[in-house]
Amino acid sequence: MSESGHSQPGMYGPGRRRRRRRDREPGLPGQNLSGPGREREYVPRERRDGSEETPGPLLQKTPIILAKPPGERSKSSQVSAPNAPPPEKPIVLIKVREEGKPGPPADGAVPPPGPGPGAKLEKEGQRPTQPVYQIQNRGMGSAAPISSVDPVIGQTKLLPPEKMKHSIKLVDDQMSWCDSAMEYLRDQTDMLVVGVIGLQGCGKSSIMSLLSANTPEEDPRSYVFRAQSQEIKERGGNQSSGIDFFITQERVIFLDTQPILSPSILDHLINNDRKLPPEYNLPHTYVEMQSLQIAAFLLTVCHVVIVVQDWFTDLSLCRFLQTAEMLKPSTPSASSHESSGSSCSDEGSEYYPHIVFLQNKARREEFCPRNLKKMHMMIDKLMMHSHLKYKGTLSMLDCNIFPGLGRAYLDTEVNLFLLPVLENEGDDALTRAGSSAAPLFSLLPGYRGHPSFSSLMTKLRSQVLAMSRCQLSHTILTEKNWFHYAARIWDGVKKSTALLEYSRLLS
Numbered sequence: 001m002s003e004s005g006h007s008q009p010g011m012y013g014p015g016r017r018r019r020r021r022r023d024r025e026p027g028l029p030g031q032n033l034s035g036p037g038r039e040r041e042y043v044p045r046e047r048r049d050g051s052e053e054t055p056g057p058l059l060q061k062t063p064i065i066l067a068k069p070p071g072e073r074s075k076s077s078q079v080s081a082p083n084a085p086p087p088e089k090p091i092v093l094i095k096v097r098e099e100g101k102p103g104p105p106a107d108g109a110v111p112p113p114g115p116g117p118g119a120k121l122e123k124e125g126q127r128p129t130q131p132v133y134q135i136q137n138r139g140m141g142s143a144a145p146i147s148s149v150d151p152v153i154g155q156t157k158l159l160p161p162e163k164m165k166h167s168i169k170l171v172d173d174q175m176s177w178c179d180s181a182m183e184y185l186r187d188q189t190d191m192l193v194v195g196v197i198g199l200q201g202c203g204k205s206s207i208m209s210l211l212s213a214n215t216p217e218e219d220p221r222s223y224v225f226r227a228q229s230q231e232i233k234e235r236g237g238n239q240s241s242g243i244d245f246f247i248t249q250e251r252v253i254f255l256d257t258q259p260i261l262s263p264s265i266l267d268h269l270i271n272n273d274r275k276l277p278p279e280y281n282l283p284h285t286y287v288e289m290q291s292l293q294i295a296a297f298l299l300t301v302c303h304v305v306i307v308v309q310d311w312f313t314d315l316s317l318c319r320f321l322q323t324a325e326m327l328k329p330s331t332p333s334a335s336s337h338e339s340s341g342s343s344c345s346d347e348g349s350e351y352y353p354h355i356v357f358l359q360n361k362a363r364r365e366e367f368c369p370r371n372l373k374k375m376h377m378m379i380d381k382l383m384m385h386s387h388l389k390y391k392g393t394l395s396m397l398d399c400n401i402f403p404g405l406g407r408a409y410l411d412t413e414v415n416l417f418l419l420p421v422l423e424n425e426g427d428d429a430l431t432r433a434g435s436s437a438a439p440l441f442s443l444l445p446g447y448r449g450h451p452s453f454s455s456l457m458t459k460l461r462s463q464v465l466a467m468s469r470c471q472l473s474h475t476i477l478t479e480k481n482w483f484h485y486a487a488r489i490w491d492g493v494k495k496s497t498a499l500l501e502y503s504r505l506l507s
Contacts (some may be wrong), residue, residue: 164246167225167256170486173241175290175494177487181245185479192469193253193482195298198308199317200238200259201228203360206422207308211461212246212254216422216454225256238264243294251479252465255298260291260320285506292502293493295324299388300331300493301486303469304354310361312375318382321355325388327498329489331473354467355383355390355415358460362418364449369405372396372418380412390414393467399459401451417460422453 162184169178194211198204209223210216220227224246228239244256258265268274269283280286298305309317331351357379365371383390394415397405407413450456477485493499 163249164224167244167246167254169242170245170255171243171294171490173258175242175293177490181247182480182483184247185483186251187478187480188251189476189478190469191251191253191479191482192304192465192467193255193302193472194304194306194464195255195257195302196306196308197257197260197295197298197321199310199314200262200264201233202259202308202310203227204259204308205240205256207306207358207360207419208246208254208256210457211464212248212252216457225254236264238262241265243297247479250465253479253482255302257294257298258290260295261288261316262291265290279500280503281507285503288506289499289503291320292324292327292499295321296328296496296499297486297490297493299324299328299353300351300489301472301482302353303472304356304464304467306356306358306464308358308360310359312359312366313378313382315382321388322383322386323502325352325386327496327502329492329496331489350387351470351472352387352389353470354393355388356394356464357390357414357416359416359418361421362450364420366418367420367450369402369409372402373410376410376412376414376416379414379416383414394463399463401456401459417456417463418450419456419460420448420450420453 164184168180170181172178194208196204196208205225206220206223206227209225209227213224214222221229225244226239228237232239238259240256240258242258246254246256248254266283266287269276269286276283276286280289307317307321328350359366359375366375380391391412391414394417395407395413396402396417397407397410397413472482473485475481
């Protein structure tokens with residue numbers, strides 16, 4: 001009993017009270033962190049969090065707000081971390097109000113701040129929810145909206161080039177290169193280049209027009225390559241001069257040339273007293289060198305070269321073709337670049353096109369199988385030493401022109417095709433039948449010995465356009481690259497030392 005009596009005044013005596021005050025004072029070494037004094041120290045925080053006040057007879061202290069204002073908060077963060085980057089300023093997106101309509105702000109957009117501390121707090125705490133691409137170029141000017149792109153401009157970029165209605169000049173009558181064909185070309189590699197050479201009046205322009213864009217039923221005056229008119233034929237003149245250019249929608253380039261060894265061009269030089277280049281002394285030498293330059297140019301830049309003749313056979317034309325092959329500028333092919341150690345003198349190290357001998361205005365006797373075989377043998381003997389691809393790519397026997405003949409009938413079949421005279425079939429049938437013929441025979445066409453001109457031209461066109469498109473240079477050329485390549489070849493042909501030496505030998 002005495003022990004409990006002595007302990008009771010000690011529990012509530014002044015000594016215990018002083019000890020409790022010392023426990024509440026901060027910084028004492030005997031401080032109890034889990035005591036009741038520690039709980040009373042964090043009462044303001046519990047009040048701020050919304051918790052209830054702990055009951056007790058203790059005196060309430062004034063709550064201390066530990067949160068700082070937003071302006072002082074950023075300053076204190078800069079003092080505590082001076083090297084830290086400044087906080088990013090919020091982005092306020094304001095939707096432009098349409099005319100006459102007070103449109104509400106977009107969803108998620110922050111309204112414009114007003115005067116007062118509430119707007120500032122909302123500005124600091126709100127984050128924009130707009131897509132990043134709308135605010136990516138901030139400070140560098142606003143990007144153009146997608147709706148501002150004109151759909152007509154976008155469609156014109158996908159349209160094909162303008163369709164040609166007539167031929168244009170690639171090389172003029174002064175033997176100068178022209179750049180007007182560049183606007184019709186595209187950046188694609190699937191193209192075929194077809195050129196033609198022949199004597200005057202053999203029908204080069206008409207054949208190239210029928211191969212490219214016209215039909216035999218059309219008026220010759222509407223051909224893309226202008227043919228000789230009746231007036232020019234009567235005075236012995238030539239219609240074409242230089243090199244004419246035409247490209248079809250199927251991306252086939254046709255090159256029509258002036259007649260080679262033309263007497264009308266020579267007559268024009270002599271009678272008009274035209275000044276010759278200083279490297280040529282005689283007019284006939286200049287005319288022959290012009291022809292060789294054009295032929296050598298076609299043998300370098302064309303996939304197919306059509307040699308047109310209107311009677312079989314002209315030995316001077318074959319000699320001219322062999323001379324042009326000899327003076328042709330050297331054009332390395334892809335095989336010479338891929339294979340190391342190959343010399344330029346080897347066969348295949350230079351490019352050689354396909355050669356097609358076209359017998360225009362052929363007579364009925366020339367369609368005889370026996371005469372056809374003789375013609376093939378003659379061309380094969382004349383071109384046996386040539387590197388030009390003159391056989392193996394075109395055949396009249398495969399076109400069902402001679403139904404009873406097979407491939408074994410011709411031992412060596414060259415690229416030879418026959419075309420009859422272009423004439424009116426209806427008038428010709430009545431003339432052959434005669435006025436005294438029976439009514440039955442007047443309804444049938446007369447015997448020709450060969451198919452019609454239209455059917456033969458269709459078969460020729462299908463075979464020419466189906467020929468292999470060999471690589472012209474060591475790189476694959478697009479249409480525009482071909483144009484620049486052809487311009488360099490033409491400039492090299494005009495300055496060729498081999499052609500100049502040959503012209504000195506002629507004079």
